[in-house]
Structures are given as C-alpha cells and as structure tokens.
Amino acid sequence: MLYDPVNGLNISKGKSDGQVFLDKGQPFGRSFCFQHNQEGLGQLLKVIPCVQNKTGVSPTVILESTGHYHQAVIQFLEEHSISFLVVNPLISHQAKKSSLRKVKTDTVDAYRLCELYYKEDFEDHRQQGTELINLRNLTRQFDALTQTYVQIKLQFQAVLDQVFPDYRGIFGDLYSSVSLLLLKQFPTPSAFQSTDEDNIALAIARLCPSRSDRWASDKASLIVLLL
Numbered sequence: 001m002l003y004d005p006v007n008g009l010n011i012s013k014g015k016s017d018g019q020v021f022l023d024k025g026q027p028f029g030r031s032f033c034f035q036h037n038q039e040g041l042g043q044l045l046k047v048i049p050c051v052q053n054k055t056g057v058s059p060t061v062i063l064e065s066t067g068h069y070h071q072a073v074i075q076f077l078e079e080h081s082i083s084f085l086v087v088n089p090l091i092s093h094q095a096k097k098s099s100l101r102k103v104k105t106d107t108v109d110a111y112r113l114c115e116l117y118y119k120e121d122f123e124d125h126r127q128q129g130t131e132l133i134n135l136r137n138l139t140r141q142f143d144a145l146t147q148t149y150v151q152i153k154l155q156f157q158a159v160l161d162q163v164f165p166d167y168r169g170i171f172g173d174l175y176s177s178v179s180l181l182l183l184k185q186f187p188t189p190s191a192f193q194s195t196d197e198d199n200i201a202l203a204i205a206r207l208c209p210s211r212s213d214r215w216a217s218d219k220a221s222l223i224v225l226l227l
Contacts, residue, residue, distance in 0.1 A: 003055035007047060008113035009063040011070040015040070016063075019110040020047065022055055024118040031107040036072045044073075048082060058082070062117045064089055064109075078136055087116065164189050166226040170219060178208040189227050197224050 003023045010017045015035050020028040028051065034040035051059045061077060061084040063070055070086070077084045153175070160167060160183075171179040185203055186192045192200060201220035205213055 003057050004118075005051050005055045005057055005059035006114050006117045007051065007059045007061045008110040008117065009044075009061060009073065010107070010109040010113065011063055011066045011073060013069055016044075016073060017107050017110045018044070018047070019107065019114055020051055020059065021114040021117070022051070027111065027114070028054070031110060033107075041073070041076045044076070045080060060085060060117070062087060062113050064113065081137070085117070087113065163187075167223075170222055170226070178204060181207050192223055193227055197221060200224070 001023075005023065005028075006021050008019045008021070015033060017031055017033050019031045022028045032043070032047070034043040048058060051057075061082060063073065063084065063086060065086050065088060074084065074086070157168075157174075167183070168174055173179065182204060186195075186200070197217075197220050200223055201213070201217045204219050205211075205216035208216065
C-alpha cells in the first residue's frame with residue numbers, strides 16, 4: 001500500500017497541538033502537544049522518523065497561517081528540510097463550517113487539518129514548499145560563501161597594503177585574472193626587481209593575450225616605476 005502521511009499542526013501562542021494521519025481516514029496514535037522551544041520542537045522532530053518507519057514516506061506537515069505565531073515552527077521545519085504546507089485560514093475555516101461536529105478544541109483543529117489535506121489538492125503547494133526549502137537553503141549557502149569571499153578579499157588587501165601598497169593602482173580591477181596571476185608569479189616587490197621590464201611585460205602579455213603588447217608594456221613600466 002502506498003501511504004500519503006500528514007502531520008497536522010494547530011499553532012497557537014507558544015505551543016502547538018498535532019495529529020498524524022498515515023493516510024486518508026487513518027489517524028495514527030493520539031494527538032500530541034509541544035512547546036515552541038528547543039525541547040518542544042525536538043519532540044516534533046521525533047514524530048517524523050516514527051511515521052516514516054511506519055509508512056516508508058516522510059509526512060508532510062500542514063498548518064494554518066497564524067501570523068507570527070507559526071514562524072518559529074516554519075523556521076525549524078526549513079532547517080530540517082521537512083516538507084510543509086501553510087494553509088490560508090479562509091480555507092481551513094470553510095472546512096470547519098462544513099463539519100457536522102461544531103467542536104472547537106486545538107486537538108480537533110489539528111485533526112481537521114489532516115482531513116483537509118486529503119480533501120484539497122495541495123500537490124502544487126507541496127511542490128512549491130519543497131522548492132522553497134531548497135531555494136532558502138541555497139540562499140543561506142550563497143550568503144555564507146559571499147561573507148567568506150568578502151573576508152578573504154579584506155585579508156588580501158591588508159597583506160598587499162603592507163607588502164606592495166602601490167600595486168593596487170596598476171590594474172583597473174585588482175581582482176582580475178591578470179592581476180592575481182601576476183602576483184602569484186611575482187608575489188613581492190623584490191620578485192619584480194629580480195627581473196627586467198621586458199620580462200614583466202612578456203608575463204603580462206601571456207596572462208592577458210586579449211590586450212595589446214603596448215598595454216602590457218605600459219603596465220610593466222608602471223610596475224617598475226612604483227618599485
């Protein structure tokens with residue numbers, strides 16, 4: 001049997017009530033409650049593998065949008081790459097109105113969210129949720145790499161200012177390929193001084209064949225002048 005498990009969460013201030021369905025019409029276990037803190041969210045995390053072991057599928061979490069109350073839970077789900085759906089309150093409210101049992105409790109609301117999951121076609125929303133998680137993870141990685149890149153550039157500039165302070169003005173872009181590769185070949189002023197201007201010009205021309213020999217010669221002359 002192919003299961004489509006879901007974990008319904010009714011979010012309120014500081015806590016959530018949950019209910020798991022293994023599939024349509026198949027509630028699993030009793031409802032549970034957890035606080036929106038590290039320990040409580042850890043309890044939620046334990047539910048996921050329990051359901052996955054039972055069904056072979058990781059459950060989708062469905063919850064109603066509750067303003068800022070649900071932000072901590074969503075952030076936790078994203079950090080652990082757990083697929084989730086945030087339902088418009090108008091949709092869930094309409095489902096409650098159609099129910100024969102006019103009972104209002106947090107555990108019943110979590111139960112009804114699970115029922116709503118099987119009544120509505122949330123496939124597109126679920127796919128968007130998964131893509132959103134992946135996109136946000138990539139964004140975090142990009143931000144981390146960008147910060148590392150900026151730090152490396154700052155450290156590079158600090159060392160260069162001590163070793164060869166005038167080098168920064170030689171090329172229009174200090175971090176261009178020709179600039180960095182030339183520094184790799186001649187890492188200090190003394191390395192430039194150990195050769196002649198023609199050899200420096202030849203090295204520049206080889207590193208940047210798209211520019212003219214005159215351009216390479218002018219750059220070499222400027223380097224010698226600044227030594």
